[in-house]
Amino acid sequence: MTISPPDLRIRRDADEIALADWRRRRRRRLLLKITIPLLALVLIAAGVWAVGFSTLLAVQSVSVSGAKLVGQDAVRQTAAVPVGAPLARVDLSAIHDRVAGIRQIESVSVERQWPHTVDIKVVERTPVYVAREGGSYLLVDRYGVGYQTVDNAPAKLPQVEVDPGNRQLLKSLAVVAAALPDDLARKVDRIEAPTRDSIQLKLRNGDTVFWGSEEQSDLKAQVIVALLKQPGSHYDVSAPGNPAVR
Known part of the structure; x- marks a missing residue:
């Protein structure tokens, strides 16, 4: 069967449209493959910055419990918690060791209480x-x-x-x-x-x-x-x- 010139043009046009559509879909897939990981990296970087370096989650208060003999103010002073520093970067071990050095204290625990508090619990000696x-x-x-x-x-x-x-x-x-x-x-x-x-x-x-x-x-x-x-x-x-x- 012989295909006439008009039919050939129609067929070529359809092929070109299909090819163009395939190329658009391919570009979209490639763009998504690149964009999604980049967006994830941006979100991760923003989260790290917000938690570890910004003042959005900074230390605003220090909670002390159990310090009846020593007194809460004495514990806070010895703990030397860096108020204003990012809560995630506060050295809890160093705070623990400083408070544990108080002679009247038998044991101590130090924890982060999100979003803005360092919580210190002490057990005094009996x-x-x-x-x-x-x-x-x-x-x-x-x-x-x-x-x-x-x-x-x-x-x-x-x-x-x-x-x-x-x-x-x-x-x-x-x-x-x-x-x-x-x-x-x-x-x-x-x-x-x-x-x-x-x-x-x-x-x-x-x-x-x-x-x-x-x-x-x-x-x-x-x-x-x-x-x-x-x-x-x-x-x-x-x-x-x-x-x-x-």
Whole structure:
């Protein structure tokens, strides 16, 4: 079959239109392949700038909780949080270490609270006994850390007379004192320790409890609570499996 010249022109025109349409679609696909990644990079860069370098998410406040003994202002001053700096770039580890250096603080956590706050939570030390220091008293916590000097000894805490520089003995006495139930701790007037292996509790009623070393203090505390119900004035729980009363 012979195709006439007009039909050839129509066919060529249709082919050219189809080719042009294909080229337009191809250019559009290429443009999208280039534009979408570029747009994503721009958005990522904008996000990084907004979070890490701009003042849009800067530190505006410092929240402190748990600082009853030390005080919130003292914690904020020691923390030295850079107010106005981008929150994402604040060095939380450095803040933690500075606050943890406060003697009265046992533990600390530091977190970001978006969009504008650094949150500091502290747990302060709790005394388990007091060590006499001349005319004052050193509060000692369950880890044997002497953290604060006071003029008057708290009435409900046992007292000890020991060299505050003897860290090992302070720690041993802390293990013993921390193991005492509250009711028993209130009955203890003082703790004596000629050595780490010869710890004694002097009760307020005049009775004596020979504790021995700090070993098995939790078990010894359970034994002495039951043993004190028996008549006597000298109680020995240095070997908790074989206690004695006389």
